[in-house]
Amino acid sequence: MRKGKDYILFNIVGYIFITIIGLFTFIPFVALVVSSFASENYIINHGYTLIPREFSLSAYKLIFQNPQRIFRAYLVTIIVTSVGTSLSLFLSTMAAYVMYRKDVKYRNALAFFLYFTTLFNGGLAPYYIILANYYHLKNNVLVLILVPLFNVFYILILRNFIRGSIPDSLIESAKIDGAGDFTIFLRIVLPLSKPALASIGLFIALNYWNDWWTPMMFIEKQSLYPLQYTLYLILSSVNVAANILQNVVRIDMPKESLKLAMTVVATGPIIFLYPFVQRYFVRGITLGAVKG
C-alpha cells in the first residue's frame, strides 16, 4: 500500500486520539486500586494522589478480619451468577434455535412476542407488586436468578448468529439421518455457536454479577445480600460499613481507603473472564443482529 503524507498524518491523529481515550478509561481503575492501598493518615493529610508515598494494607486487613459477611456475599453472587448464566444461556439459545428453524411457521410471531416486551411495559409499580405479593418472591433467592434471566436482544442476536453461521443443509442432512429436533440442537447447533455463546454468556454473567437492583427491591434478609448490594450499602454509609465488618466501630478504622478496598474486592474475579472471551467478540456480536 502507498504510504503518503496523509497516511502518516492519519496515524498521528489516530494514535493521539486512541491513547487519550485509553488513558481516560484506564486511569480511574489505576486510581482506584492505588488509593485502596493508601494509608489513612496520608489520605487525611494529603488527600488521594495517583502515587501515594505511604502504602498500607490496613483496609484489606479490616475486610478480611471478619470475613463472614463478605464471603457470604461472594457465595450468593457466585451461585446466582453460575446457575443464572447457564440456565439463561441454554434456554435462550434453545429459543433462538426455534425461531431460526424455517419450518416453524410462527417463528416471526414468536420473535414479535418477545420483542413487544421491550416496546411496552406496565411500569415499575405493578412489576414490583406482582412479584412481591402475587408470586411471593420477596426474600427468596429465586428472585435474584429470575429477574435478570432473559434479555430479548441477546436471544435475537443468538438467532441471527445461528442463521448466519449454520447452513440449512446441515440441519436437513441431520434430519435425514434420523436426528430429532432436540438432538440437532444439542449436537449441531450448540457446538457450532461457540463464539456467540462466549460473548453473550459473558454479557449475561456480567448482568448477574453486577446486579444490585434486584436485591435492593426484593431482598431484606441479610444472608441473601449479593456482593454488589453489600458494596452499595458500605459505600452509602461508613457506619454501616463498620457494622458490616465488625460489631464495634473502631476509631482508627481506615474509613476512606476501606470503601475503595471493598470496591476492588467486589469487582474481583469477573474482570479476569474478559481476556478469555475477547477474541470471540467481534465475531460473536454481528450487528444485523440488533435488528428484530
Add this chain to the structure above:
Amino acid sequence: MKKNGFWYEIKKNKVLYAMFLPVAIYYILFAYIPMGGIVLAFKEFNYRDGILFSPWNGFKNFEYFFASGRAWLVTKNTILYNIAFLAAYTVFSVACAIFIAELAGKIFKKFIQSVMFLPYFVSWVVVAAMMYNFFNYDYGLINTLIKNLGGEPIDIYSNPTYWYFLLPMLYVWKWVGYGSVLYLAAIMGFDEECYEAAIIDGANIFQRIFYITIPMLKPTMIILILLALGRILRGEFDMFYQIIGNNGLLLDYTDIIDTLVFRSLMQVQDIGMASAAGAYQSVLCFVIIMFVNWIVRRYDKDYALF
C-alpha cells in the same frame, strides 16, 4: 385436520414449540402479566384488595402527578440527558471504531480495545466509588491536584452545573468500548474491493473514510440510534441512582422519570404517583417508538425496526 391449520402446525413441530416454552412462560409471567398491571394507574391501591380488586379512581393519580410539578421537569431532564448521551456516545464510538480499524500496530490496538472494554465490566456501584475517589471534596484526586496547584477545591456534589457535562462524559466512559465493537463489527463486514478501487483512483485515507466508511456505516448508525430513540424516555436508572442518589441539592437538575418512579414507590410509598408516572412513561415511550418507526418506514423501509 386442516393441513395448514394452527393445531396441525403445533402438532407437526411439537418438539420445537416445546423447546420455546420456557422462554414463553417466563415472558408471560414477568412481562405480559405485569403489563396488565398498568390498570393500577387508574386505581387507589391497597394491599388487602390487591391490583384486581382495589377501587377505581379514574384519572386522580395522573392529576396528582401532573399537579405535583415534577412531570414536566422529569420529562425534560430524561429527554435532554438521553439526547446528550446518544450524541456523545455515537460520535465517540464511531470515531474509535474507524481509528481502530485503520491504524497500524496490531498489539497496541488490541491492548487499547481491552482497556476500553474495562468500564463495561464494572457495576454502577463501582463507578460511584470511583467518582468518589476522584471528586470527593476533602480527599478526592482532582481536588488534591487543584489544592497542590494552589487553586480552590470544587464541590461537584452541591453544584448542579457540573453534572450537565459530567454525566454524558461518564456515559461515554462506560459504554464507548461496547459501542466501538458494534461499529467495528460492521466495518469488518465491508467489502474490501471498494477500498482497493478507491486506492487505485488515488483517494487518500481521509477521503476513503469520508466517502466510503462513514456512508457505509449509516445503516448501522440509523438502527442503533432508532433503538436508542425508542428508549428516550427510559433513563439510565442505575447511573443516576448510584451517582446522584437522593442528593437534594442536585435532584431538580438530575431527576429523571425512572428515579422519580423509584422514589415514589420504595421510599415515599406513594403507589398512586409511582403507577401514574410509570404508565405515563410506558405509553409515551410506545407512542414515540411507533412514530419514529412510521417516519423511517416512509423514508426507507429497510431501516425500519419492524
